[in-house]
Amino acid sequence: MAEIVLRDIEKYFGDVYVIRKLNLTIKDGEFVVLLGPSGCGKTTTLRAIAGLEDINTGDILIDGKPVQSLEPGNRDIAFVFQLFALYPHLTAHDNIAFPLRATNEKPESVNAQVRAVAKSLQIEHLMNKRPSSLSGGDMQRVAIGRALVRRPKAMLMDEPIGALDAKLREEMRVELKRLHVENHSTTIYVTHDQVEAMALADRVAIMNDGVLQQVGTPDEVYNNPANLFVAQFVGSPVMNIAPARLVSAKGKSELMLGDTKAGFEVPATFAKQIEKGGGNPGAVMLGIRPEGVLVSDKKEKSSQQATVRLVEPLGSHDIVDLDFGGQVLRTRTASGRLRKVGEKVQAWLDPAHIRFFDPASSNSIQVK
Amino acid sequence: MAQLELKQVTKRFGANTALNDLSLSVKDGEFFVLLGPTGAGKTTALRTIVGLEKPTSGTVHIDGADVHEQTAAERDVAMVFQYYSLYPRYTVRENLAFPLRSKVRRLPESEIAERIAWAAKTLRIEHLLERKTDRLSGGEMQRVSIGRAIVREPRAFLMDEPLSNLDAKLREALRGELKRLQTRLKSTFLFVTHDQVEAMSMGDRIGVMQGGSVIQVGTPSEIYERPNSLFVAGFVGTPSMSLLPAEVKNGKISALGKALDVPLAKGAASGAAKVGIRAEDVIVGAKQPHSGTIHEVENFGVEKIVTLRSGEQLLRAAVAASMSTPVGSKVAFGFKPGKVHCFELAGGQRINAEGK
Numbered sequence: 231m232a233e234i235v236l237r238d239i240e241k242y243f244g245d246v247y248v249i250r251k252l253n254l255t256i257k258d259g260e261f262v263v264l265l266g267p268s269g270c271g272k273t274t275t276l277r278a279i280a281g282l283e284d285i286n287t288g289d290i291l292i293d294g295k296p297v298q299s300l301e302p303g304n305r306d307i308a309f310v311f312q313l314f315a316l317y318p319h320l321t322a323h324d325n326i327a328f329p330l331r332a333t334n335e336k337p338e339s340v341n342a343q344v345r346a347v348a349k350s351l352q353i354e355h356l357m358n359k360r361p362s363s364l365s366g367g368d369m370q371r372v373a374i375g376r377a378l379v380r381r382p383k384a385m386l387m388d389e390p391i392g393a394l395d396a397k398l399r400e401e402m403r404v405e406l407k408r409l410h411v412e413n414h415s416t417t418i419y420v421t422h423d424q425v426e427a428m429a430l431a432d433r434v435a436i437m438n439d440g441v442l443q444q445v446g447t448p449d450e451v452y453n454n455p456a457n458l459f460v461a462q463f464v465g466s467p468v469m470n471i472a473p474a475r476l477v478s479a480k481g482k483s484e485l486m487l488g489d490t491k492a493g494f495e496v497p498a499t500f501a502k503q504i505e506k507g508g509g510n511p512g513a514v515m516l517g518i519r520p521e522g523v524l525v526s527d528k529k530e531k532s533s534q535q536a537t538v539r540l541v542e543p544l545g546s547h548d549i550v551d552l553d554f555g556g557q558v559l560r561t562r563t564a565s566g567r568l569r570k571v572g573e574k575v576q577a578w579l580d581p582a583h584i585r586f587f588d589p590a591s592s593n594s595i596q597v598k
Numbered sequence: 599m600a601q602l603e604l605k606q607v608t609k610r611f612g613a614n615t616a617l618n619d620l621s622l623s624v625k626d627g628e629f630f631v632l633l634g635p636t637g638a639g640k641t642t643a644l645r646t647i648v649g650l651e652k653p654t655s656g657t658v659h660i661d662g663a664d665v666h667e668q669t670a671a672e673r674d675v676a677m678v679f680q681y682y683s684l685y686p687r688y689t690v691r692e693n694l695a696f697p698l699r700s701k702v703r704r705l706p707e708s709e710i711a712e713r714i715a716w717a718a719k720t721l722r723i724e725h726l727l728e729r730k731t732d733r734l735s736g737g738e739m740q741r742v743s744i745g746r747a748i749v750r751e752p753r754a755f756l757m758d759e760p761l762s763n764l765d766a767k768l769r770e771a772l773r774g775e776l777k778r779l780q781t782r783l784k785s786t787f788l789f790v791t792h793d794q795v796e797a798m799s800m801g802d803r804i805g806v807m808q809g810g811s812v813i814q815v816g817t818p819s820e821i822y823e824r825p826n827s828l829f830v831a832g833f834v835g836t837p838s839m840s841l842l843p844a845e846v847k848n849g850k851i852s853a854l855g856k857a858l859d860v861p862l863a864k865g866a867a868s869g870a871a872k873v874g875i876r877a878e879d880v881i882v883g884a885k886q887p888h889s890g891t892i893h894e895v896e897n898f899g900v901e902k903i904v905t906l907r908s909g910e911q912l913l914r915a916a917v918a919a920s921m922s923t924p925v926g927s928k929v930a931f932g933f934k935p936g937k938v939h940c941f942e943l944a945g946g947q948r949i950n951a952e953g954k
Contacts, residue, residue, distance in 0.1 A: 267765060395636055396792065400838060404894055404905065411894075411925060424766065429896035429903075449919070452899030465899055468767055521900050540774055542799035545822035545835050546878045546916070549799070551774065562900070565819070571781070 232293050232306075232383035232416050233258045234279060239288035241274060241440075248274045250440045252288070256384075259414040261407075265427040266437035267463070272420045275437070276386050279418065280309050292383065308377035312389040314369040316361040316376075322368075323348075323357040326375040347375045350412065351405070367398040374409075384416040392421065403429055424464050428452065436460050454585070458592040461517050461585070467549050470523065470559045473589065474516035476501045485516065485579070490555035494579045495532035500597050504586055507595035514595065515587040520549060522583025523561035525568065526576045533578040538568050552577055600661050600675070600753035600786050601626045602647055607656030609642055609810075616642040617653070618810035624754075629780045629787045633797040634807030635833070640790040643807070644756050647788065649673050660753065671702055676747035680759040682739040684731040690742050691727045694718070697750050717745040720779065737768040744776075754786040761796060773799055794834050798822065806830050824939075828946035831874045831939055837896075837903050839874040839939070840913035846871045851940045851949070854908050857888045860938050861952040870943040877903055879937035880915035886932035895923050906931060 239252040249271045256262045264272040277283035279290055281302035289296050297305050316325050323344055330340045348354045351371045361369055370390060377385055391402045407430055410417055421427055427434050428448045436443045436451060436459075444456035455461035461469045477484045477493065478501050484493035485500075501511040526533050536552035536559075548563050552575070561577065568575060586595040602624040609617040616639045624630040632640045645651040647658055649670035657664050665673050684693050694717060697703075698710045705713075718724045721741045731739060740760055747755055760776075761769045777800045780787045791797055797804050798818045805812045806821065806829075814826045825831035831839050844853035846868050852859045853873045860873070882904065893912055894905035897919065904915050904923050908931075915931060917923065940949040 396794075397635070397833070397838065400836070404896070407896070408894055422765070425898065428898050448897040448899065452897075452919075462767060466766060467770055519900065540777060542774070542777070543818045543822075544795060544798050545818070546876065 233291075234384060234416060234418070235289070235291040235294075236275070236279070237289040237291065239275070239278065239285050239290065241271075241278065241283070241285050247440045249278070249285070252440075252442050254435055254442065254445065256416060256418060258416055261410050261417045261419065261430060261432045263427040263431035263434050264418065264420045264437060265422070265424060265434050265463070266443075267422055269439075270437040271440040272422075272437050273388055276388055276418060276420050280307055280386050281305050282309075306380075306383045308380055308382035308385050310370075310374055310377050310385065310387040310390045312392045314361070314373045316369060316372055318361050321358050321360055322353065322364065322372045322375075325361070325372055326379050329376060329380045343379055344375075347379045350378075350409065351375050365398075366394050367402055370394065370402065371405075374406075378409075378413070378415075382415070384418065387417065387419045389421055390419075391426070392423070399426075406430060425466065428464070434464075436463060438463075454594065454596075455517070456594050458515065458517070458587050461587070461594075465519060467520055467560055467562075469585075470516075470518050470520065471587075472516050472557050472559065474514055476504065476511040476514070478511075485584070487516070487554055487557040487559075490557050492534040492536075492554040492557070494534060496579075496581050496584065500581075500584075500586075503597040504595050507586075507597075509586065509588050509595040513589060515589050515592075517585035517587055518559065518579055518583050520560045520562040522580045523552065523559050524578055524580055525550075525552075525561060525563055526578060529576050530578060533576040536575055536577045538571055538573045538575065540571065541568060601659075602675075602754060602786060602788060603659040603662075604643065604647065605657045605659065607643075607646060607653045607658065609639075609646060609651060610654045615810055617646070620656070620811055622805060622812055622815075624786060624788055626786055627784045629777065629789065629800060629802045631797040631801035631804045632788065632790045632807055632812075633792070633794060633801075633804050633834075635792055638807040639810040640792075640807050641758055642810075644677070644758055644788065644790050647673075648675055648677050648756055650677075671700075674750075674752050675754045675756055676750055676752035678740075678744055678747050678755065678757045678760045680762055682731075682743045684739060684742055684746075686732040687730065689728050689730055690718075690723060690734070690745075693731055693742055694727075694745050694749050697746055703750075713749045713751075717749045720748065720782075721745050721775075736764050737772060740764060740772065741775075744779075748779075748783070752785075754788065755780075757787065757789045759791055760789075762791070762793070769796075776800065795836065798834070806833065824948070825874075826948045828872060828874075828941045831941065835876060837877050837914050837916075839876050840880075841872050841874045841941075842911050842913060843943075844871045844873040844940070845869070846940075846949070851951075854888070854911055854913075857908065858933065858938060860940065862940065863950040863952055866949050867942075871949065872941045872943055874939035874941065875913060875933060875937065877914040877916040879934040880906070880913060880931055881934060882906075882915050882917050882921070882929050882931045884930060886930040888932060889928060889930050892923055892925050892927050892929060895925060904929075 234256040236254045241249040266272045278285050326344045327340050353371050391399045434451050435445045438459050444460045451464050473488050475486050483496050483498045485496045486493050504511045536554045539551040539553045542549040550561050550568050551558050604622045607617050607620045634640050694714045698705050723741050804821050805815045814830050842853045844851050850861050890906040890908035893907040896903045901916050
């Protein structure tokens with residue numbers, strides 16, 4: 231069990247920064263996911279914690295002790311890679327037992343530990359097989375077993391299920407989560423897949439271009455993204471982003487989309503709150519998730535007419551492109567609710583789902 | 599415009615059978631998706647239609663004519679690959695012009711310019727025309743390679759996982775664009791993917807492939823709502839359908855220790871079976887008849903997928919993101935009527951419920 235603290239970490243090659251002023255605390259027993267597009271510095275961060283990569287400035291503390299000068303082997307951390315890196319000539323049992331060889335423990339004790347790990351990963355029946363006769367998922371289970379058997383202070387995982395096909399990935403995701411709930415080992419997990427991040431993490435840390443963008447629970451990053459990057463990286467389909475302006479008159483406020491005449495009634499307090507947050511109500515970016523765009527059967531006071539442009543059926547629900555006089559917003563509707571391209575419908579924006587961003591800085595402006 | 603047809607096509611590579619007596623018919627102007635896991639034979643089917651592979655037995659027809667003797671160029675269908683394969687030293691314009699300058703076509707320069715302008719406008723790459731292709735992002739490159747296919751005005755478009763190398767956001771955007779493009783061109787699209795979200799969202803019809811054969815063809819909603827086999831049931835839909843051991847007895851199927859008890863259509867044979875239930879068809883709430891414990895929670899923002907443990911079985915349910923769901927707590931759950939899928943265990947075939 232361990233707490234890992236990253237303090238002012240920087241890593242650069244010449245004037246190219248891979249990691250910039252990174253501060254992050256991973257609490258004891260926590261599952262933190264580093265999420266970001268390729269090249270954002272997430273893997274480098276993970277490798278720096280493991281000791282596989284040097285950092286230029288900053289401190290890495292494990293349980294309060296700086297570890298930059300320690301060799302990877304002395305940091306007591308286990309690493310699981312995307313590619314399984316098993317010994318092909320050893321059986322699954324011997325692969326898992328391998329890290330225990332150095333501990334000079336009695337064979338009975340080693341076997342007991344391997345069996346316990348195999349049981350929790352449900353691979354007991356595979357113990358006598360060589361990696362070449364295992365499926366991808368089973369190979370990764372063995373690799374995880376090898377990491378677990380050492381009972382390391384922390385587990386670092388670099389896209390451990392990225393190489394598996396979709397079905398298997400879904401299964402392994404649930405298993406990994408289950409394993410964490412059982413073992414409570416501090417885990418840092420790197421992925422570019424936001425679905426994986428949301429499903430697994432206690433907290434998600436989103437990175438872009440070496441800069442940490444936001445750290446929060448899956449709910450926080452989904453519902454209150456700190457900036458436009460996070461807003462569009464987390465969630466599928468992506469959050470609708472559109473230029474908008476607020477027009478207030480007679481104590482009422484309307485939100486106009488882009489250059490369109492479509493005006494949605496919104497709480498009159500929004501304009502003041504945007505000003506207070508340093509924004510300009512006359513030129514903001516609106517962010518709204520598809521589930522916040524609501525289709526209605528009849529004209530309501532805050533609804534506007536829209537044209538159906540595209541229907542994407544996904545089985546459990548549909549994603550529909552609605553065109554409000556030139557500005558398209560996507561909505562999530564019940565399966566089969568809207569079918570015809572070209573159909574005219576009424577739709578409104580749920581104020582509870584409306585988010586604003588500053589067009590210049592792209593940072594979130596809080597409204598309630 | 600073209601209608602594509604495979605008649606009882608078998609393709610072997612040595613001892614390995616890639617296509618096994620495959621029959622498939624794609625209508626003129628249709629967006630048809632071949633969906634299946636890796637190794638199902640999707641790409642081989644595509645390559646056989648284009649003319650990059652010859653079938654071991656069976657025939658390929660385009661617009662009713664057997665194309666066995668025709669080369670890939672003569673078949674006049676365009677293929678878009680997962681890897682863009684553009685000429686890196688050429689500009690976008692030169693890349694688009696390339697297929698039009700081939701000896702088979704010999705188009706006049708004015709028409710070439712016209713077609714490039716049209717394709718660039720359609721795909722919104724007009725501003726990139728003079729740029730070299732190694733200076734483009736992944737999405738732009740894939741648009742150019744689609745452009746290189748559409749300038750030819752081929753009879754049909756065959757696409758082999760063209761979106762899989764792109765990041766999630768771009769994939770979503772291009773998915774919509776491709777669908778709009780097909781609606782506008784009204785041409786025949788045969789699209790191969792292993793991603794069921796792509797298949798559902800774009801296809802007019804989907805053919806699900808497994809082991810070299812098509813095992814179900816239907817509209818996205820048919821495939822989703824009435825999977826004809828265990829394989830299709832488990833493959834289509836995220837999260838995947840929960841499949842639970844069950845038993846058929848006296849014309850009824852029961853599972854979860856009788857918590858699920860569904861009368862079947864006449865003639866159902868007794869024996870071991872499976873029931874399938876989608877996460878959105880499991881209702882979690884105070885007044886539901888069955889009880890279980892929460893085993894696992896995955897939060898997707900818009901909703902949570904909760905894995906429930908009932909006895910020895912696990913099943914998934916979709917609940918509102920705002921619902922409190924601590925792991926280990928007890929909850930009551932039930933099933934939406936008429937949404938339970940039943941399958942034989944032996945062959946995996948669907949068994950119809952009563953009245954369906």
